[in-house]
Every structure is written in structure tokens, then in C-alpha cells.
Amino acid sequence: MTVQSTPRPTDASYVAFVEVAWQRHMRLALLLTGDRWRAEELLQDSLVKMYQRWRKLSQLDDPHAYLHRCLVNNHTSIWRRLRRERLVADVPDRAASGGGVDHDAIALRRALLSLPPRQRAVVVLRHYEDLPEREVAKVLGCSIGTVKSQHARAMEKLRHLVDQPSRTGSR
The missing domain is CATH 1.10.1740 (Rna Polymerase Sigma Factor; Chain: A)
Structure with a gap:
């Protein structure tokens, strides 16, 4: 051989x-x-x-x-x-440009991590990867309607969690 x-x-x-x-x-x-x-x-x-x-x-x-x-x-x-x-990440990946901690980024990250995996994937693919709904559906192997409904639920939850940081840990 x-x-x-x-x-x-x-x-x-x-x-x-x-x-x-x-x-x-x-x-x-x-x-x-x-x-x-x-x-x-x-x-x-x-x-x-x-x-x-x-x-x-x-x-x-x-x-x-x-x-x-x-x-x-x-x-x-x-x-x-x-x-x-x-x-739940207690320490941000990087400090804000002013040398301090970006508390808004931490709150958003915690809120994002509290989403179910499918909703998190939809939000990340739509907003971070900037993919259109059709591409997100293709990546996730689901319908465009599922992407839309998962996105709507995720955004509603994120708005609630980010607007009311004192409730981040509760449901």
C-alpha cells in the first residue's frame, strides 16, 4: 500500500x-x-x-x-x-470603542441568546448575514411563511427583552 x-x-x-x-x-x-x-x-x-x-x-x-x-x-x-x-454571556467579546462596556450590546446579545435556536437562526441569517427571506428559507429547509412567522415572533420577543432589561431573565 x-x-x-x-x-x-x-x-x-x-x-x-x-x-x-x-x-x-x-x-x-x-x-x-x-x-x-x-x-x-x-x-x-x-x-x-x-x-x-x-x-x-x-x-x-x-x-x-x-x-x-x-x-x-x-x-x-x-x-x-x-x-x-x-x-448567557456575562462578559462581552470586546469593549466599546470608548474603553467601557457596551451595555446595549450585552443586553441585545443576552436577548438573542434567549431565543429558541430556530428563531435565533432566522434573526442571525436575516439581519447579520443580510439574507433575503427566500435564502433563509432555503438555508433552514423551510417555507418562506415559516421564516416570516419565526422572524416576527423573534423580533417581538427581542423588542420586549431589550426594552425591559430588568425582565431579561424572566418569562
């Missing part, structure tokens, strides 16, 4: 894909999970799944869309497996 010492051509295209896309997808994973370590694990698991199918996936018009869907689906699977895991 001969061991290959040079990477296959598909390996090189995969490495190039990951190098270009890592930061973009890491931010999406971070917004989905709310935790840097879990986000990295989610992204790595999704990229491993992509690598196993890379010969076919590299032929797609947009393998990034596949990775979006993979991230969301894997996060949902993890969430279901662990049941209703609650993530």
Missing part, C-alpha cells in the same frame, strides 16, 4: 475554501452558539462533514450556502441533543 505524500487536487481546493471562508462562517457560528469554543467546535464539525463530500460540494455554485445550512442544522441537532441549553 502506497502512502500519498502530496495532497489531492480536491484537498487543495478545500483548503483554499476554508482559508477564504473561515472568518465569515466563524462569526455566524458564534452568533448561533453564543460561545467562542462551541462556535469553533460547530464550525469544525461542519467543515469535516463538508470535507467528506468535498468532491461533489466543490462543484456547487455556492458551497458557502451549503456550509450555512450545515452550521444551522448541526447547531439545531446539538441543541436538541442537549435539550434546552441556556447560554
Whole structure:
């Protein structure tokens, strides 16, 4: 049995894909999970799944869309497996430009993390990734009507939680 010492051509295209896309997808994973370590694990698991199918996936018009869907689906699977895991970040990822803590950003992040995973995914894909409803539906594998209703419920809850920070922890 001969061991290959040079990477296959598909390996090189995969490495190039990951190098270009890592930061973009890491931010999406971070917004989905709310935790840097879990986000990295989610992204790595999704990229491993992509690598196993890379010969076919590299032929797609947009393998990034596949990775979006993979991230969301894997996060949902993890969430279901662990049941209703609650993530609340007490420390912001970065300080505000004035050197202080951006309390509005913390409140918004906590509110976002309190949403059910599907609603959180809709909000992140619509507002952070700036995808139209049709693309969000495609990524999540649901109808446009489901995206609209999940978005409406999520925005209502976010407005309530952000407007009334003293109730953030209660229902």
C-alpha cells in the first residue's frame, strides 16, 4: 500500500475554501452558539462533514450556502441533543470603542441568546448575514411563511427583552 505524500487536487481546493471562508462562517457560528469554543467546535464539525463530500460540494455554485445550512442544522441537532441549553454571556467579546462596556450590546446579545435556536437562526441569517427571506428559507429547509412567522415572533420577543432589561431573565 502506497502512502500519498502530496495532497489531492480536491484537498487543495478545500483548503483554499476554508482559508477564504473561515472568518465569515466563524462569526455566524458564534452568533448561533453564543460561545467562542462551541462556535469553533460547530464550525469544525461542519467543515469535516463538508470535507467528506468535498468532491461533489466543490462543484456547487455556492458551497458557502451549503456550509450555512450545515452550521444551522448541526447547531439545531446539538441543541436538541442537549435539550434546552441556556447560554448567557456575562462578559462581552470586546469593549466599546470608548474603553467601557457596551451595555446595549450585552443586553441585545443576552436577548438573542434567549431565543429558541430556530428563531435565533432566522434573526442571525436575516439581519447579520443580510439574507433575503427566500435564502433563509432555503438555508433552514423551510417555507418562506415559516421564516416570516419565526422572524416576527423573534423580533417581538427581542423588542420586549431589550426594552425591559430588568425582565431579561424572566418569562
